[in-house]
């Protein structure tokens with residue numbers, strides 16, 4: 001019987017496979033971020049990085065500290081569930097320094113939520129501009145209490 005020999009084409013395939021696995025392992029070692037895998041399949045350091053962003057939104061409770069009247073007014077009407085900042089924009093800078101003005105939004109804001117659109121839920125009251133009373137919503141609706149006459 002002849003001695004056992006690996007045929008040369010199989011040897012080449014084995015060497016090629018070893019080379020690919022080797023390059024992959026080296027690349028993986030150098031390219032994997034340090035904190036990857038500490039908690040799971042993500043970079044653990046990303047949590048701290050995201051938490052370190054300065055917040056843009058202050059939340060309703062912060063607004064109510066200085067605008068108690070507005071907070072009380074809105075709590076009585078159908079807009080009670082809305083955040084102040086969904087209409088006035090991010091307010092953290094204004095909370096820190098009221099000289100930084102917040103927007104007093106104009107009428108088109110209302111259509112952002114109330115313009116008739118079949119993809120909206122039915123519980124949200126919707127108007128078709130052409131069938132409603134006109135585009136200057138604020139003439140007839142108080143934004144903080146939209147069912148009351150101004």
Ligand code: HEC
Nearest residue numbers: 058062063065066084085088091094095098101102103104
């Ligand atoms: C530290 C107190 C303070 C806090 C907190 C505060 N405001 Fe104000 N805000 C003021 C003062 C003072 C003015 C200017 C006087 C005024 O117009 O009543 C003002 C004015 C405004 C105006 C009118 C801007 C204009 O052009 O006339 C809006 C709108 C407003 N604030 C919304 C908010 C919202 C929304 C929040 C929460 C994110 C908030 N404020 C938090 C003190 C505060």
Ligand code: HEC
Nearest residue numbers: 063064067070071074079082083084087104105106138143
């Ligand atoms: C549905 C959108 C909406 C929400 C929610 C809302 N606002 Fe307003 N707010 C407006 C509009 C629109 C104006 C401008 C009214 C105008 O020009 O007559 C305004 C005006 C103001 C003003 C200026 C003073 C005034 O009466 O003109 C202040 C202060 C204010 N809002 C504070 C708040 C606070 C505080 C909250 C949360 C408790 C809040 N708003 C929630 C739409 C909103």
Ligand code: HEC
Nearest residue numbers: 078079086087109110112113123124125137141143146147
């Ligand atoms: C961020 C979304 C949003 C914006 C912006 C907004 N609304 Fe609303 N509005 C709501 C929600 C949510 C309700 C409560 C559900 C309902 O009654 O449709 C509501 C309720 C209402 C109602 C009461 C409907 C009823 O009889 O029950 C009126 C009127 C109204 N809004 C008018 C306005 C006007 C005018 C503006 C602009 C100043 C405005 N809304 C801006 C979300 C919004």
Ligand code: HEC
Nearest residue numbers: 107110111114125126127132133134135136137139140141
């Ligand atoms: C000339 C006055 C006037 C103007 C301008 C006006 N509305 Fe109204 N709106 C009313 C009255 C009155 C009602 C009471 C119910 C009715 O007649 O439809 C109402 C009802 C609503 C309702 C509740 C609808 C429902 O199905 O119960 C919404 C939402 C609304 N308006 C949003 C708006 C928006 C958004 C604008 C601006 C594009 C606007 N309105 C402009 C007078 C007005």
